[in-house]
Amino acid sequence: MVTLDKVFDAQNVLKDIITETKLQKANKIAPDCELYLKPECLQKTGSFKLRGSGYKIAGLSEEEKKRGVVACSAGNHSQGVALAATKLGIPSYICMPDGAPISKVEATKGFGAQVTLVNGVYDDAYRKALEMRDEFGYTLVHPFDDEDVIAGQGTIGLEILADKSDIDAVIVPIGGGGLISGISFAIKSLRPSVKVYGVQAEGAASMFRSVKNGKIECLDSVSTIADGIAVKQPGVNTFDMVSKYVDDVVTVSEDEICSAILALIEKQKMVAEGAGAVSVAAAMFNKLPIAGKKVVSVVSGGNIDVTSLSRVIQRGLMKSGRSTRLVIELSDKPGQLHMVSGIIAGCGGNVIGVRHERNTATRSVNGCYLTVEMETRNYAHVQQIVNELKNAGFNLIED
Numbered sequence: 001m002v003t004l005d006k007v008f009d010a011q012n013v014l015k016d017i018i019t020e021t022k023l024q025k026a027n028k029i030a031p032d033c034e035l036y037l038k039p040e041c042l043q044k045t046g047s048f049k050l051r052g053s054g055y056k057i058a059g060l061s062e063e064e065k066k067r068g069v070v071a072c073s074a075g076n077h078s079q080g081v082a083l084a085a086t087k088l089g090i091p092s093y094i095c096m097p098d099g100a101p102i103s104k105v106e107a108t109k110g111f112g113a114q115v116t117l118v119n120g121v122y123d124d125a126y127r128k129a130l131e132m133r134d135e136f137g138y139t140l141v142h143p144f145d146d147e148d149v150i151a152g153q154g155t156i157g158l159e160i161l162a163d164k165s166d167i168d169a170v171i172v173p174i175g176g177g178g179l180i181s182g183i184s185f186a187i188k189s190l191r192p193s194v195k196v197y198g199v200q201a202e203g204a205a206s207m208f209r210s211v212k213n214g215k216i217e218c219l220d221s222v223s224t225i226a227d228g229i230a231v232k233q234p235g236v237n238t239f240d241m242v243s244k245y246v247d248d249v250v251t252v253s254e255d256e257i258c259s260a261i262l263a264l265i266e267k268q269k270m271v272a273e274g275a276g277a278v279s280v281a282a283a284m285f286n287k288l289p290i291a292g293k294k295v296v297s298v299v300s301g302g303n304i305d306v307t308s309l310s311r312v313i314q315r316g317l318m319k320s321g322r323s324t325r326l327v328i329e330l331s332d333k334p335g336q337l338h339m340v341s342g343i344i345a346g347c348g349g350n351v352i353g354v355r356h357e358r359n360t361a362t363r364s365v366n367g368c369y370l371t372v373e374m375e376t377r378n379y380a381h382v383q384q385i386v387n388e389l390k391n392a393g394f395n396l397i398e399d
Contacts, residue, residue: 001147002147002150002151002154002181002182002185002241003151004185004186004189004190006147006148006151007151007154007155007157007158007182007185007186008158009151010051010055010148010151010152010154010155011155011158013054013055013058013059014051014054014055014058014152014155017044017050017054017058017084017087018043018044018050018051018054018155019042019043019044020159021038021039021040021042021043021159022039022163023036023037023038023160023163023164023296024036024037024039024268024270025037026267026268026280026297027267028267029263029264029267029268029280029283029284030280030283030284030290030295032286032290032291032292033283033290033291033292033293033294033295034293034294034295035280035283035295035296035297036164036167036294036295036296036297037264037268037270037280037296037297037298037299038156038159038160038296038297038298038299039270039299040156040276040298040299040300040301041270041271041272041273041276041299041300041301041302041303042270042302044083045076045079045080045083045107045111045303046076046079046107046301046302046303047076047079047080047228047276047300047301047302047303048076048153048156048179048298048300048301049073049076049077049079049080049081049143049301050079050080050083050084051080051152051153051155051156052077052080052143052144052146052148052149052150052151052152052153052178052182053071053077053080053081053084053141053143053149053152054080054083054084054152055148055149055151055152056141056146056148056149056152057069057081057084057085057088057090057141058084058088059148060090060139064139065088065089065090066090067136067137067138067139068085068090068091068092068093068136068138068139069081069085069090069091069092069093069138069139069140069141070092070093070094070095070129070132070133070136070138070139070140070141071092071093071094071095071129071140071141071142071143072094072095072096072118072122072125072126072128072129072143073094073095073096073100073108073122073125073143074096074097074100074104074121074122074125074227074228074230075096075100075101075104075105075107075108075227075228075303076104076228076275076300076301076303077141077143078094078096078104078108078113078115079104079107079108079111079303081094081113081141082094082108082109082111082112082113083111083112085112085113086111086112086113091114092112092113092114093113093114093116093132093136093138094108094113094114094115094116095115095116095118095125095126095128095129095132096108096115096116096117096118096125097117097118097120097121097122097124097125098117098118098119098120099121099227100117100227101227101303101304101305101307101308102305102307103303103305103306103307104303104305105117107303116128116132121221121222121230121232122230122231122232123231123232123233142235143175143176143178144175144176144177144178144179144181144231144234144235144238145176145177145178145235145236145237145238146178146237147237149178149182150178150181150182150185150237150238150241151182152182153178153179153181153182153183154181154182154183154185154186155182155186156179156182156183156186156298157170157182157183157184157185157186157187157190158186158190160183160187160296161186161187161190161191161194164294164296165191166294167194167294167295167296168194168195168290168293168294168295169194169195169196169197169288169290169293169294169295169296170183170184170187170194170195170196170197170295170296170297170298171197171198171199171279171280171282171283171288171290171295171296171297171298172184172196172197172198172199172279172298172300173198173199173200173226173228173229173275173276173278173279173298173300174198174199174200174207174208174229174234174242174249175200175204175228175229175230175231175275176207176231176234176235176238177198177207177234177235177238177239177241177242178235178238179298179300180196180198180238180242180246181237181238181241181242181245183196183298184196184241184242184245184246185241185245188245195247196245196246196247197246197247197248197249197250197282197288198242198246198248198249198250199249199250199251199252199278199279199281199282199287200229200249200250200251200252200278201224201225201226201229201230201251201252201254201257201274201275201278202224202251202252202253202254203222203223203224203230203254204219204222204223204224204226204229204230204231204232205219205251206218206219206222206231206232206233206234207234207238207239207242207249208249208250208251210234210239211239211242211243211246211249212249216233216234216236216239217233218232218233219232219233220232224254224257224274225254225257225258225274225308225312226257226273226274226275226277226278227273227274227275228273228274228275228276228300228301228303229274229275229278248288250282250287250288251287252278252281252282252285252287254315255315255316255318255319256281256284256285256319257274257277257278257281258274258312258313258315258316258319259281259284259285259316259319259320260272260277260278260280260281260284260316261273261274261277261304261312261313261316262312262313262316262317262320263280263284263316263320264277264280264299265313270299270302271302271304272299272301272302272304273301273302273303273304274304274312275300275301276299276300276301276302277299279297279298279299279300280297280299282297283295283297320378320379321376321377321378321379321380321381321382322375322376322377322378323373323374323375323376324373324374324376324382325371325372325373325374326371326372326374326385326386326389326396327369327370327371327372327396327397327398328340328369328370328371328372328389328394328395328396328397329367329368329369329370329394329395329396329397330367330368330369330370330394331367331368332358332367332368336370337354337356337370339392340370340372340389340394343385343388343389343392344372344374344385344389346388347381347384347385347388348377348381349374349375349376349381349385350374350375350376351372351373351374352373352374352375353371353372353373353374354370354371354372354373355370355371356368356369356370356371357369357371369397
């Protein structure tokens, strides 16, 4: 069982392994509450995972250390295991889904691990790790369903309370549930009045469904930009702890996750991966009863694949009304584009792309479609431009 003594012991053991990340106040991200960020994205290896894996590996027997450790991960846990093992002179073997971001695969290798790519998702990599454990005698370092790993993650809860003792709520990302199990146990043991909320991506809502239905459920598939929390099935221990200590679990959409990543970059100069940003998305989009409260969102990781960052930013711009695309049906005659661009300019919109095409689907034989991409301030600004175009007699097509 996880005990408070074990969490405090983990805090002592991890002093020379981790960085103690300090709370940062977040301005203008979630204006309805007083929001603080726990930036585990600034942790060594770029995520909280070093805490749990570091504590687990430090407690192995000399014989276990000699044989080595095996783990499975989409990326962050693998880096934590690799770094902790390398620091202690222990060989590490990591099974990763073949769809894991290249940056995370290469980073894991860079920390000293031998990596095996497995066809499928996290759960497939987990089965391979079990096979290697049984065949070679390695110690399995589970990414979430292990009491030592959970205790290590619980040190985040201790740091939050030490940094700001008067908080009202903590929002935590959930994949398999190890992070929120440790944090919720530590916080509820010391300050039962503090609310602890969990957040999952809509495309990987295994803990959300399990908690709502009162039993562990396994998803047929998972699909989300938040690859670090794309887990089909929660753990036995973590499901029990979440059911006992967590006040509620909610989900956020892909667009909301992208908007949160963008907001963190723009307003906090902080880079978060999808899994790390879900807690901020929940605060931004009013998923929880936190209005007027002092709230901490745990930004659990920052290891986003830079090749996908531009797509994430663009989607975040669209979601927040900072970028939009309008399709307008025009009469194919001179002056139409000039009129449209004049209206947009008059409203303060910035046109960044135009596509003109004749199409037999228009109502008029002489009709055409004009697609305009533009930078805008927000949804209200978009609606102002739309209204002005309609008032001028233009027909807008739903895109």
